[in-house]
Amino acid sequence: MLFNSYEYLIWFLPGTLVVFFLLGRRPFAAQVWLTVASLFFYGWWNPWHLPLILGSIAFNFGIARLLQPGPARAVLAFGVAANLALLGVFKYADFFLVNAAHLVGDAPPLLHLALPLGISFFTFTQIAYLVDVYRRKAQEPLLANYALFVTFFPHLLAGPILHHSEMMPQFADTSNKRPQWPNLAAGAFLLTIGLVKKVLIADTFAPIADAGFGAPATLSAPAAWLAVLAYTMQIYFDFSGYTDMALGAARLFNIKMPINFNSPYRATDIRDFWHRWHITLSRFLREYLYIPLGGNRGSDARTAANILATFFLGGLWHGAAWTFVIWGLLHGLAMVVFRAWNRIGRPLPREVGWALTFAFVMVTWVFFRATSLDAALAMLQAMAGMNAAPALPALAWLGEVATRLGAALTLPPAWTLVAPAIGLLIVWRRANSNALTMRFQPGFANAAFVALALPICVLQLARVTPFLYFNF
Amino acid sequence: MTPSVHRENARENAREDPEPGSARTTAARRWFVASLGVAVAALVAIGGFNAYVDPFQQYRIPGPYPARYYTSLHRYIAPGLVKNATYDTLLSGSSIVENTRNSAILRACKGAGLNVAMPALTAREQALLVSTALAAKPLTRAILVLDFNEFSGAPDERNPLAGPIPLYFYDRNPLNDFPYLLSWGVLVKSWRIVHGDRSDRFRTDADAPWWWAGERRFGRDEVVKKLDPRNLNAQFQQPPRELAGMQESFRRNLRPMFISYQRTEFVLVWPPYSIVAWGDFVQRRQLDLTLDFKRWVFETTRGLPNVRVIDLQAVAEITHDLDRYTDLYHFAPSVNDWLVEEACGERFRVRRDNVDAFLDDLRRQALAFDPRKLGGN
Numbered sequence: 053m054l055f056n057s058y059e060y061l062i063w064f065l066p067g068t069l070v071v072f073f074l075l076g077r078r079p080f081a082a083q084v085w086l087t088v089a090s091l092f093f094y095g096w097w098n099p100w101h102l103p104l105i106l107g108s109i110a111f112n113f114g115i116a117r118l119l120q121p122g123p124a125r126a127v128l129a130f131g132v133a134a135n136l137a138l139l140g141v142f143k144y145a146d147f148f149l150v151n152a153a154h155l156v157g158d159a160p161p162l163l164h165l166a167l168p169l170g171i172s173f174f175t176f177t178q179i180a181y182l183v184d185v186y187r188r189k190a191q192e193p194l195l196a197n198y199a200l201f202v203t204f205f206p207h208l209l210a211g212p213i214l215h216h217s218e219m220m221p222q223f224a225d226t227s228n229k230r231p232q233w234p235n236l237a238a239g240a241f242l243l244t245i246g247l248v249k250k251v252l253i254a255d256t257f258a259p260i261a262d263a264g265f266g267a268p269a270t271l272s273a274p275a276a277w278l279a280v281l282a283y284t285m286q287i288y289f290d291f292s293g294y295t296d297m298a299l300g301a302a303r304l305f306n307i308k309m310p311i312n313f314n315s316p317y318r319a320t321d322i323r324d325f326w327h328r329w330h331i332t333l334s335r336f337l338r339e340y341l342y343i344p345l346g347g348n349r350g351s352d353a354r355t356a357a358n359i360l361a362t363f364f365l366g367g368l369w370h371g372a373a374w375t376f377v378i379w380g381l382l383h384g385l386a387m388v389v390f391r392a393w394n395r396i397g398r399p400l401p402r403e404v405g406w407a408l409t410f411a412f413v414m415v416t417w418v419f420f421r422a423t424s425l426d427a428a429l430a431m432l433q434a435m436a437g438m439n440a441a442p443a444l445p446a447l448a449w450l451g452e453v454a455t456r457l458g459a460a461l462t463l464p465p466a467w468t469l470v471a472p473a474i475g476l477l478i479v480w481r482r483a484n485s486n487a488l489t490m491r492f493q494p495g496f497a498n499a500a501f502v503a504l505a506l507p508i509c510v511l512q513l514a515r516v517t518p519f520l521y522f523n524f
Numbered sequence: 525m526t527p528s529v530h531r532e533n534a535r536e537n538a539r540e541d542p543e544p545g546s547a548r549t550t551a552a553r554r555w556f557v558a559s560l561g562v563a564v565a566a567l568v569a570i571g572g573f574n575a576y577v578d579p580f581q582q583y584r585i586p587g588p589y590p591a592r593y594y595t596s597l598h599r600y601i602a603p604g605l606v607k608n609a610t611y612d613t614l615l616s617g618s619s620i621v622e623n624t625r626n627s628a629i630l631r632a633c634k635g636a637g638l639n640v641a642m643p644a645l646t647a648r649e650q651a652l653l654v655s656t657a658l659a660a661k662p663l664t665r666a667i668l669v670l671d672f673n674e675f676s677g678a679p680d681e682r683n684p685l686a687g688p689i690p691l692y693f694y695d696r697n698p699l700n701d702f703p704y705l706l707s708w709g710v711l712v713k714s715w716r717i718v719h720g721d722r723s724d725r726f727r728t729d730a731d732a733p734w735w736w737a738g739e740r741r742f743g744r745d746e747v748v749k750k751l752d753p754r755n756l757n758a759q760f761q762q763p764p765r766e767l768a769g770m771q772e773s774f775r776r777n778l779r780p781m782f783i784s785y786q787r788t789e790f791v792l793v794w795p796p797y798s799i800v801a802w803g804d805f806v807q808r809r810q811l812d813l814t815l816d817f818k819r820w821v822f823e824t825t826r827g828l829p830n831v832r833v834i835d836l837q838a839v840a841e842i843t844h845d846l847d848r849y850t851d852l853y854h855f856a857p858s859v860n861d862w863l864v865e866e867a868c869g870e871r872f873r874v875r876r877d878n879v880d881a882f883l884d885d886l887r888r889q890a891l892a893f894d895p896r897k898l899g900g901n
Contacts, residue, residue: 058702233552240556494555503562510567511708 053096055297056250058513064093068205069304076229083200083223086305090205094169101168105203108138112178113198116185128186132179139175142167147372170209172369174202176336181216183340190216197223206302210294212312212332219307228306238492239303244502245485246296247509249289253475255512257286265421268430273437280435283421284414285475288317291330296485303489315484317413320405322386325413337366355391360384370420375428379419386412571705577714578604582693582704585609589717592726593733599649599686601733602640603693606657611638614657615864616650617669619643620795620853622734624860632861633868635664641734644683647674651777656694658785667791667867668778670821672814675770676763679777735857742856744846747798751852753895756804759851767813771820782828789830793867794818796836796859799843800852800898802890811890815883822874833874834867838886 053060068089075082095102115131118124140148146162153160181201184190192198201219202208222228264271264279271279292313302309312331319325326334342362348355360381367380400408415435422428433439483491492498578587581604585591593601606614613635615624622641629637640653654666682689692700704710716723727733740746752758782790805811818835825831842848848856866872874882 058706059700062702233549233556237552237556240560494551499555499559499562502559503566506560506563507566507570508708510706511570511711514703514707514709 053093055294055301056247056509056513058510059096060093061247061510061513064089065301065304072305073229073231076231079226079229080196082229084196087196087200087203090200090203090208093205094203094208097169098166101166104138104168104171105174108135108174108178109199109202110195112182112202113192113195115182116192116198119182119185120191125186128182131182135175135179135182139171141165142171144368144372173211173213174208176213176333176369177202177207180213180336180340184216190220192216192220204302204307206298206305206307207309210291210298211330212295212298212310213336214309214332218310222307225306232306235303235306237494238489239300239305240502241300241492241498242303242485242489243297243300244505244509245488246293246298246300248505249293249296249485251293251509251512252505253478254286254289254293257282257289257475261286261421265423265427265431268427268434269439271431271434271439273435273439276431276434276439280414280418280421280431284317284417285479287417287420288313288479289475292485299489311486313484314486315479317410317479318406319409319413320402321409322383322390322412325409326383326387333366333369337362341365352391356388359387359391363387374425375419375422378425378428379416382416382419567706570711571702574705574707574710574714577717579710579713579717580604580693580704581608582701583608590728591730591733592713592717592724592728593730594713595725595727596643596687598640598642598734599689600693602642602653603656603690605638605640605733606653607660607696609638611636612662612664613637614654614663614666615639615641615669616645616654616666617641617793617795618645618671618674619736620671620855621669621860621863623732623737623857624864625732625735625857627731628861629667629864632865633665633667637864639732639734642686644686645671645674646677646682646686647773647777648680648682649686649689650674651781652689652691652694655781658781658788659696663785663788665789665791665868666781667793667864669793669795669863669867671795672765672770672817673762675773675817676765677769677773679769679773679775681773737857740850740854742848742850747800747846747849747851748898751800751895751898753898756800756807756852756895760853762804764808765810765813765817767816767820770817771824774821774824779824782825782831786830789832790828791867792821792825792831792833793863794833794835794837795863796839796842796855798846798849798852798855799840799889799893800846800895802837802843802886803893803895804852806890806893807895811887815887819879819883822879826876834872835874835882836863836866836872838882838889839872840889843889 053064055061068086071085071089072082075085091102091106094105111134112131115127115134118127119131142165146164149160149162181190181192181198185192192201197220200223201214201216204219204223207214261279261283264276264282268276268279295312299309299311310332314328314331316325316329319328342358345358345361346354347358350358361384363380363384364377365380367376367378367383370376370380399405415432418431418435419428422431575583577589578584579592580597580600581587581591583604585605585608611626613629613633615621615629615637619641621639622643624639624641626637626639629635629639640657642649642653650668654668657663657666690703692703713724715721727735729735750759802811805814822833825833837843842855842859842862848859850856
């Protein structure tokens with residue numbers, strides 16, 4: 053079920069919330085209800101994936117039980133390896149088979165397995181849990197609690213990636229089973245912000261990016277930059293909008309999840325960017341990969357190798373394709389260069405650092421968005437102005453896309469130009485949704501915003517577009 | 525996380541857990557009830573307004589305002605028509621039957637007719653629509669005009685040109701109608717209907733809702749000017765077909781209806797494409813495959829007493845007369861009228877004793893056709 057769907061907003065979320073609070077006097081029943089509702093949410097598209105997630109939960113709970121009497125490295129290794137194997141089979145098997153075929157020149161039959169939704173997220177969440185149990189940082193004796201931790205629907209499909217220790221005390225708190233009006237208000241506010249980001253802003257950028265990436269060979273250089281800028285905005289508003297909706301929904305249930313975005317496009321260096329973009333993934337990779345590899349405790353060369361390995365795997369986590377690997381490696385390389393530059397002790401002016409970081413992030417999105425290496429190179433070629441005969445000048449191209457989009461949305465084409473302007477303003481100048489929610493005080497202005505924005509967004513849902521991160 | 529976010533978080537945590545009944549709780553409750561209340565009330569009002577105006581005729585016919593048949597929104601309107609209109613004879617086909625009047629079906633078949641043609645129709649869509657009609661009411665007759673292209677590709681394949689298909693209309697479950705009731709695009713249409721705004725492209729003639737013949741010229745010159753005699757497929761660029769795939773599509777999509785609704789007579793009509801279309805099949809080496817498929821359709825439905833096959837493709841006085849066409853597939857309204865007359869008659873019915881004659885005649889005509897004699901580009 054998508055967060056930006058009628059069934060979610062009109063009956064699933066309100067219904068689950070009302071029954072949860074009606075059962076509030078019986079906390080265990082409320083918890084079981086939330087788990088069942090989350091599994092229903094997960095199985096909405098493909099019930100055949102339910103046994104997979106249920107099996108994964110049972111397996112990891114069992115491994116954690118084996119780890120609890122005393123740390124057993126072999127048991128941990130087995131548990132982590134099994135999780136990675138599950139991810140490997142469903143997500144990476146065909147990628148490895150294709151590449152192996154290139155190497156040995158023999159093409160084995162591909163598995164063509166459907167990628168279960170959210171498998172990267174629930175697998176990483178559970179790997180983190182096993183490691184935390186091994187480190188004596190987490191312990192969960194009840195399967196029901198553990199199942200809710202893994203399946204809680206706001207984070208199940210696209211994160212944030214959670215620590216057991218930050219969620220279980222909240223689930224255990226019986227006062228959280230009763231409606232708390234401040235949380236209901238703040239949650240509704242944040243959810244509406246997320247919906248606006250996704251439906252009104254990200255989905256407006258999407259056709260511009262799609263048109264550009266769909267035919268890079270026809271683009272003039274400015275048009276290519278416009279398309280890449282559109283994708284830069286689209287992916288931020290799409291993913292951060294989704295995260296806001298997730299955090300907002302969790303807040304309705306009195307659960308606070310960690311923030312995942314903090315105005316990443318205001319970052320003034322690449323390390324700052326990764327402290328602001330997909331924060332819980334960065335945290336996972338740092339705590340469970342980079343530091344165990346040795347972090348920055350060894351030589352410069354060793355640290356650089358650790359950074360590159362972490363970003364290589366971070367890229368691969370996003371998708372089984374070389375485009376993601378290159379995207380990850382480019383960011384890893386930028387981190388290595390940034391560390392070396394820092395050693396020199398001559399920091400760049402803030403504005404220059406911001407401009408360099410934004411331009412780098414934008415250009416590397418080309419690899420993230422392109423469907424193949426060839427397509428990525430074609431787009432880079434267009435951005436460099438190396439296309440022989442561009443079809444249209446940049447503004448004419450944008451105008452054509454805007455006209456098509458405007459017709460599809462029953463909106464004036466100018467909206468396509470207004471929405472990106474609003475998007476850029478939000479990204480660079482306005483308080484982000486975390487700050488707005490933290491400062492949230494019930495008032496007329498934010499009530500009017502929700503009362504107006506919620507119906508407007510719902511009215512735009514008929515053109516449902518999947519969240520980009522469901523692919524990962 | 526930056527330090528300022530940590531500070532904000534700590535400040536917010538200090539405000540946690542207000543006492544029930546405290547000023548903060550009361551303010552939050554009022555805020556929540558008021559903002560969500562207004563939002564929900566607005567959505568209920570919009571949904572109610574769209575349901576009342578019902579621009580796609582999903583709930584009742586006639587509605588409170590004159591019906592609008594929007595050009596290129598066939599897939600949104602047709603399911604409402606099949607559920608709510610008064611008829612007992614259904615005509616389903618691609619754009620080639622859009623110029624058929626419902627009154628012509630009544631005249632020819634002696635039953636109230638409903639034409640629910642859809643451009644770029646596929647077998648899956650045809651089955652979906654006809655099944656929706658059959659689930660809604662008993663039908664005396666369903667005339668399915670078959671187009672070879674509708675069986676191209678996988679059994680559930682759709683033509684990307686056709687736009688999205690709103691599956692929530694093709695059932696009897698009003699609980700999944702939110703995309704209709706709560707849609708900005710539908711709201712705009714409802715508003716325009718109420719205010720008499722005619723900005724959209726639509727027709728109002730319920731007898732000929734999809735009629736486009738007035739916008740096109742028919743005649744040999746019109747057909748020939750768009751043709752390249754060396755590559756007759758250049759104009760429409762139809763994909764190559766494959767017999768097993770076409771059979772699978774027919775088996776999966778259409779055949780189950782014939783078995784499930786035995787009280788309805790299904791008339792399968794092979795429409796009269798111009799002879800140029802058959803020349804195209806010859807050029808693309810698709811002739812044998814096409815004729816084999818026709819024979820297979822007959823054989824596979826022969827044992828079903830409620831299915832008749834009508835073949836109009838070898839009627840040379842129609843198909844060789846290019847003045848009746850606007851391109852190699854689409855014919856003039858007079859041919860549409862003739863098609864429904866023959867669909868409800870017996871003259872061109874395919875039987876065991878004439879199937880070979882129909883196919884041999886067609887093969888002979890196709891092979892004898894010389895595109896170079898057309899002139900053209």
